[in-house]
Amino acid sequence: MAVMNTAAVSIEHLGFTYPGQPNIFTDLNLQIETGERFGIFGPNGAGKTTLMYCMTGLLSYQQGKLSLFGNDIAAHTKETNKLFGFVPQDFSFYQELSPVQNLEFFGAWCGLNKQTIKQRTTELLEVLGLADVRNKQVQKFSGGMKRRVNLAIGVIHNPRILFLDEPTVGVDIQTRNAIINYLKELNKNGTTLIYTSHQLSEAEELCNKIALIEAGKIIAHNTLDNLLSEHKEDGLEGLYLNLTGKAYRDGNV
Amino acid sequence: MYKLWATIKKDISVLLRDKVGLTLMFTMPIVLAIVITTIQNSTFELVNNNKVPLLLCNRDTGDASKQLITAIEKVGMFDIKQVTQNQTDQEIIDRMHAKDALVAVIIPANFSEKIVANAKNISGKALNNFGLQADTTKASADSVEPLTLYYHPVLQTSFRLSVNGALRSSLQLVQNKQILKSLYFALNEKELPKNLEDQVVNENVPINEISVSRDGTRNIPNATQHNIPAWTIFAMFFIVISLGSSVVREKLNGSFVRLKTLPTNYLVALISKQLTYLLVTMVQAICIFAIGIWLFPVMGLPKLNLPSDLFGLLIVLLICGWCAVSFAICIGVFAQTQEQANGIGAVSVVLLAAIGGILVPSFAMPSSFHLIIQLSPLHWALEAFYGLFLEGGKLKDILINILPLLIITVLIQIVTLWGLKRKNLI
Numbered sequence: 001m002a003v004m005n006t007a008a009v010s011i012e013h014l015g016f017t018y019p020g021q022p023n024i025f026t027d028l029n030l031q032i033e034t035g036e037r038f039g040i041f042g043p044n045g046a047g048k049t050t051l052m053y054c055m056t057g058l059l060s061y062q063q064g065k066l067s068l069f070g071n072d073i074a075a076h077t078k079e080t081n082k083l084f085g086f087v088p089q090d091f092s093f094y095q096e097l098s099p100v101q102n103l104e105f106f107g108a109w110c111g112l113n114k115q116t117i118k119q120r121t122t123e124l125l126e127v128l129g130l131a132d133v134r135n136k137q138v139q140k141f142s143g144g145m146k147r148r149v150n151l152a153i154g155v156i157h158n159p160r161i162l163f164l165d166e167p168t169v170g171v172d173i174q175t176r177n178a179i180i181n182y183l184k185e186l187n188k189n190g191t192t193l194i195y196t197s198h199q200l201s202e203a204e205e206l207c208n209k210i211a212l213i214e215a216g217k218i219i220a221h222n223t224l225d226n227l228l229s230e231h232k233e234d235g236l237e238g239l240y241l242n243l244t245g246k247a248y249r250d251g252n253v
Numbered sequence: 254m255y256k257l258w259a260t261i262k263k264d265i266s267v268l269l270r271d272k273v274g275l276t277l278m279f280t281m282p283i284v285l286a287i288v289i290t291t292i293q294n295s296t297f298e299l300v301n302n303n304k305v306p307l308l309l310c311n312r313d314t315g316d317a318s319k320q321l322i323t324a325i326e327k328v329g330m331f332d333i334k335q336v337t338q339n340q341t342d343q344e345i346i347d348r349m350h351a352k353d354a355l356v357a358v359i360i361p362a363n364f365s366e367k368i369v370a371n372a373k374n375i376s377g378k379a380l381n382n383f384g385l386q387a388d389t390t391k392a393s394a395d396s397v398e399p400l401t402l403y404y405h406p407v408l409q410t411s412f413r414l415s416v417n418g419a420l421r422s423s424l425q426l427v428q429n430k431q432i433l434k435s436l437y438f439a440l441n442e443k444e445l446p447k448n449l450e451d452q453v454v455n456e457n458v459p460i461n462e463i464s465v466s467r468d469g470t471r472n473i474p475n476a477t478q479h480n481i482p483a484w485t486i487f488a489m490f491f492i493v494i495s496l497g498s499s500v501v502r503e504k505l506n507g508s509f510v511r512l513k514t515l516p517t518n519y520l521v522a523l524i525s526k527q528l529t530y531l532l533v534t535m536v537q538a539i540c541i542f543a544i545g546i547w548l549f550p551v552m553g554l555p556k557l558n559l560p561s562d563l564f565g566l567l568i569v570l571l572i573c574g575w576c577a578v579s580f581a582i583c584i585g586v587f588a589q590t591q592e593q594a595n596g597i598g599a600v601s602v603v604l605l606a607a608i609g610g611i612l613v614p615s616f617a618m619p620s621s622f623h624l625i626i627q628l629s630p631l632h633w634a635l636e637a638f639y640g641l642f643l644e645g646g647k648l649k650d651i652l653i654n655i656l657p658l659l660i661i662t663v664l665i666q667i668v669t670l671w672g673l674k675r676k677n678l679i
Contacts, residue, residue: 056514057513057514058510058513058514078516078517079516081514081515081516082516084514086510086511086514088507088510088511090506090507090510091506091507092506092507092508092510092511093507093508093511094263094267094508095506096266096267096270096271097263097266097267097270101262101263101266104259104262104263105259105260105262105263106511106515107259108255108256108258108259108260108517109256109259109260109512109515109516109517109521110515110516110517111256111516111517113255114255137270153511154511
């Protein structure tokens with residue numbers, strides 16, 4: 001294992017391409033420090049999700065180096081995979097099962113023992129307001145409740161880095177507020193958050209550092225305050241439109 | 254170990270929620286086993302117990318035709334309905350179309366007269382050959398008019414040949430008797446004594462019937478003994494519908510994405526699925542066997558007799574179940590959608606069942622199919638089951654069937670692992 005004080009995520013000269021398609025990334029460099037609440041933003045097709053999939057080892061990159069706390073993600077070692085949690089945009093669990101059954105299964109796959117899983121399940125369901133429905137089938141839950149189950153599974157093993165791909169899409173204000181508050185709480189306890197979303201107001205509330213991606217390149221990377229003052233904008237939405245333009249970006253399907 | 258246990262628990266819970274899948278896995282093969290056994294049982298009974306309905310029109314008035322009818326009755330395979338001698342051939346054919354009988358025999362008008370004349374002719378020639386003086390009575394040299402045998406076209410060739418053989422042996426008996434009588438009369442100038450006639454005609458060389466079952470028992474094969482093993486195998490392989498689509502569902506929904514990021518190899522999920530669904534196949538077999546043992550007799554169907562080598566049966570069930578599970582997972586790994594898994598899975602299992610002898614006996618297939626038959630795991634499984642259920646064999650007797658089944662299973666596993674590796678899933 002690498003030493004504790006290295007960057008949470010270190011990306012050097014990353015090159016990635018899908019088979020038979022133009023390059024997504026050619027020479028991407030990015031450093032995310034431990035304890036940051038890092039937002040990755042950009043128009044549709046900019047490469048946000050691809051970058052997140054590379055960082056979580058779901059996609060294998062062709063060039064460069066990508067490490068989490070100094071551990072090469074490409075090695076796919078158990079130790080590296082234990083370092084992070086992932087909350088995908090889609091509901092990534094078994095809808096036929098209850099929250100408890102899901103947490104028991106995914107907890108075991110994270111390498112936790114039965115006792116720890118039980119303890120973490122109780123804590124998480126309580127904090128995320130799911131204690132009353134702990135044994136009900138998730139299939140029957142509202143979208144907001146499913147989002148919270150999705151989040152609970154991602155953090156059951158207390159990961160040091162948490163990747164969040166649009167964790168609040170399609171939920172009501174109350175659920176969004178609860179999720180954001182919980183994420184802030186996690187961050188206070190030392191978890192580095194790496195987050196993508198199209199909810200810019202939410203991002204302003206959550207993130208302390210951001211990167212804007214356009215066509216596979218990072219076009220801005222700094223704290224939110226610095227970026228706003230640098231570009232003379234008073235909000236993330238204005239900054240976003242200023243840097244990425246107003247044209248549609250999802251025409252090349 | 255806890256990871257595997259938690260995964261098995263998850264798989265069982267997901268499976269129990271899949272009501273449609275469970276219904277398909279258990280109800281469908283049970284219904285098939287009951288329906289097919291009931292239908293086949295009537296065919297078996299027709300061959301083994303029931304008599305063939307036969308219309309008999311005797312247009313002759315002599316003794317030879319009466320002797321022929323008695324001989325036919327003694328064969329024991331016919332349910333004879335005599336019709337009046339003035340019925341025309343067309344009327345008899347019409348009655349057969351009306352399913353009154355599968356076979357009809359018409360004895361021509363001067364049958365007895367011709368049989369007697371023919372016998373005298375033969376005996377006369379024989380005496381002349383022996384250098385003895387033959388009867389001076391002039392025997393008719395006309396040949397006997399043929400018997401007419403009508404048969405319903407549904408009658409299988411083998412069955413028709415056995416009917417023909419039975420009639421021919423009855424006819425031979427009558428002819429021999431007449432020749433004997435004629436010879437005796439020519440030599441002794443008196444009638445053949447009754448006791449001598451009976452002795453000569455009835456004291457045939459006996460035929461010992463011995464069943465070639467391996468354990469020496471004489472269980473007559475019935476529809477249950479054939480169908481329960483066959484449909485148990487089919488049921489086991491039909492889990493492809495539930496298991497194949499379960500693998501695809503897991504691949505397509507987000508849970509698979511998350512699983513790939515966790516510090517556990519996907520092989521754990523595969524082992525769990527194999528163990529869970531192997532358990533399902535064992536429960537399927539127990540259910541279908543239980544129906545054969547306890548429900549079938551209540552329904553008037555033959556009871557299932559379990560083989561004497563129960564350990565051998567367990568081994569065959571386990572290997573067959575493992576092969577079925579491996580096949581289903583393989584389909585799930587390569588299918589892109591649930592529809593593909595269901596379609597390819599169902600069609601391939603029906604095809605493998607057809608060429609494996611589940612739907613049509615393997616021996617009835619054209620010779621060009623004999624190589625393809627060997628490729629169906631259901632064929633080897635069925636042969637192993639028949640070795641135990643019908644031939645009374647032991648495990649050592651069916652190793653020759655288990656081994657190819659095991660080899661096919663290992664090959665399917667290798668293909669599955671290659672597919673997972675190719676898709677970067679393990």
